[in-house]
Amino acid sequence: MVGARNVPILATSFETVVKKSLSDVRFFFTVALLVNTSVTIAQSKPDAKMDWFANAKLGIFIHWGIYSVNGIDESWSFHNNYLPYANYMKQLDGFTADRYDPARWGELIKQSGARYAVLTTKHHDGVALWPTKLSTLNTVEKTPARRDLATPLVESLRKQNLKVGLYYSLLDWSDDRYDGFTKSEKRYDITKEPARWNRFVQFYQGQLRELTTAYRPDLWWFDGDWEHKAEEWKAAETRKLLLDSNPGVILNSRLMGHGDYSTPEQDLPLERPKDKYWELCMTMNESWGYQPSDKNYKTSSEVIQIFAECISKGGNMLLGIGPKADGTIPDEQTNVLKDLGRWTNKHSEAIYGTREGLPNGYFYGPSTLSTDSTIVYLFLPYKPSGSVMLKGVKNCINRVWVVGNGTKPAFHVRMRPYWSQNAGLLFIDVPAQALDEQMTVLAVLLDGKLKL
Numbered sequence: 001m002v003g004a005r006n007v008p009i010l011a012t013s014f015e016t017v018v019k020k021s022l023s024d025v026r027f028f029f030t031v032a033l034l035v036n037t038s039v040t041i042a043q044s045k046p047d048a049k050m051d052w053f054a055n056a057k058l059g060i061f062i063h064w065g066i067y068s069v070n071g072i073d074e075s076w077s078f079h080n081n082y083l084p085y086a087n088y089m090k091q092l093d094g095f096t097a098d099r100y101d102p103a104r105w106g107e108l109i110k111q112s113g114a115r116y117a118v119l120t121t122k123h124h125d126g127v128a129l130w131p132t133k134l135s136t137l138n139t140v141e142k143t144p145a146r147r148d149l150a151t152p153l154v155e156s157l158r159k160q161n162l163k164v165g166l167y168y169s170l171l172d173w174s175d176d177r178y179d180g181f182t183k184s185e186k187r188y189d190i191t192k193e194p195a196r197w198n199r200f201v202q203f204y205q206g207q208l209r210e211l212t213t214a215y216r217p218d219l220w221w222f223d224g225d226w227e228h229k230a231e232e233w234k235a236a237e238t239r240k241l242l243l244d245s246n247p248g249v250i251l252n253s254r255l256m257g258h259g260d261y262s263t264p265e266q267d268l269p270l271e272r273p274k275d276k277y278w279e280l281c282m283t284m285n286e287s288w289g290y291q292p293s294d295k296n297y298k299t300s301s302e303v304i305q306i307f308a309e310c311i312s313k314g315g316n317m318l319l320g321i322g323p324k325a326d327g328t329i330p331d332e333q334t335n336v337l338k339d340l341g342r343w344t345n346k347h348s349e350a351i352y353g354t355r356e357g358l359p360n361g362y363f364y365g366p367s368t369l370s371t372d373s374t375i376v377y378l379f380l381p382y383k384p385s386g387s388v389m390l391k392g393v394k395n396c397i398n399r400v401w402v403v404g405n406g407t408k409p410a411f412h413v414r415m416r417p418y419w420s421q422n423a424g425l426l427f428i429d430v431p432a433q434a435l436d437e438q439m440t441v442l443a444v445l446l447d448g449k450l451k452l
């Protein structure tokens with residue numbers, strides 16, 4: 001049967017079975033048991049403070065720092081001794097930001113469909129993009145930009161109604177109070193100079209106080225925690241100080257276990273990660289910062305596929321961009337953001353506010369569920385060469401449409417005879433002209449909450 005089918009197959013067959021078998025009490029109970037044991041996918045309500053994060057799905061990760069001057073690895077290039085520290089720091093003199101247009105950045109990020117952005121306020125090299133009073137190593141005092149680069153971006157993001165995330169590296173390979181420097185050279189041993197280490201902890205907590213007071217971020221994106229234990233960082237105290245001043249703020253996991261969500265990096269999980277909240281952070285090419293020699297960009301379609309995989313498994317994607325030292329965003333990156341924007345805008349109902357999709361085995365591709373679990377969104381990873389198949393869904397199907405296009409493709413159910421409790425197979429025939437140029441999404445409206 002083709003088109004809309006509103007008759008609840010499950011109820012009809014159940015009634016028939018019961019009528020036929022009224023005398024067979026044992027059979028009746030078996031059927032009742034089968035009906036009752038259908039798995040209803042109940043989605044637990046995210047903790048209130050994590051709500052916006054769970055619904056946001058897409059964020060943009062901005063790595064902007066002096067490493068964009070020579071186009072080399074952020075901080076790691078001197079840490080790994082690819083060049084001497086002094087030469088790395090010479091990049092300060094080339095960090096002009098003279099074409100920096102934070103309003104444009106905000107618009108572009110908004111246009112991509114992201115709901116939040118995370119800015120590197122300070123990477124492992126210790127260079128602060130805000131006018132910290134606790135160190136002279138900041139863009140106002142040490143670069144020709146001579147200005148606070150963080151404030152105007154925070155304002156622009158807020159103007160675009162985007163949530164503001166601040167990346168902050170706990171470790172600081174430039175600060176004399178910090179023990180680590182390059183991979184072959186340590187400054188000191190913290191067990192031997194605990195007072196010096198304590199001065200560092202006070203320094204970093206002081207910088208966090210400055211940032212929390214100035215920007216009241218929605219999210220902290222810590223990094224560089226691996227060099228010390230939670231107790232050494234005073235991680236619990238840091239968490240408390242940030243939450244006391246800003247109770248709803250979200251912390252990523254890189255505070256030695258004192259965060260709210262996990263951050264798989266450059267690695268798309270094959271299975272749903274164990275943590276309730278998670279976010280894949282990923283570069284567009286192979287580099288976090290601007291590196292003109294790195295042309296290894298993912299195509300927009302690849303980025304979209306990866307994004308769909310993330311949301312299908314209940315996660316977010318934090319997609320990296322690396323602006324140039326003059327403050328412009330490279331064309332390759334702008335283009336991906338725009339393509340992503342076209343796609344996210346068209347398919348917004350299948351993305352924002354949805355929940356993780358079907359378990360493995362039900363559909364060949366990513367999927368999401370509407371918050372009330374009555375709509376399954378199927379993301380077609382390939383152009384279908386025949387009917388699109390959905391397996392194991394026990395509901396009856398009220399309607400199917402192509403998201404953002406409106407076409408109602410023909411569909412039919414196979415292998416669900418009236419006398420059986422089989423879920424059957426749903427086949428959907430998507431007309432070629434309804435396919436999206438990058439990734440088509442189908443909406444399958446069920447007769448109630450999803451039952452598998």
Ligand code: GLC
Nearest residue numbers: 063074076223224265281288
């Ligand atoms: C790593 C790197 C760093 C990068 C970050 C982004 O931890 O140390 O350079 O900024 O990942 O996730």
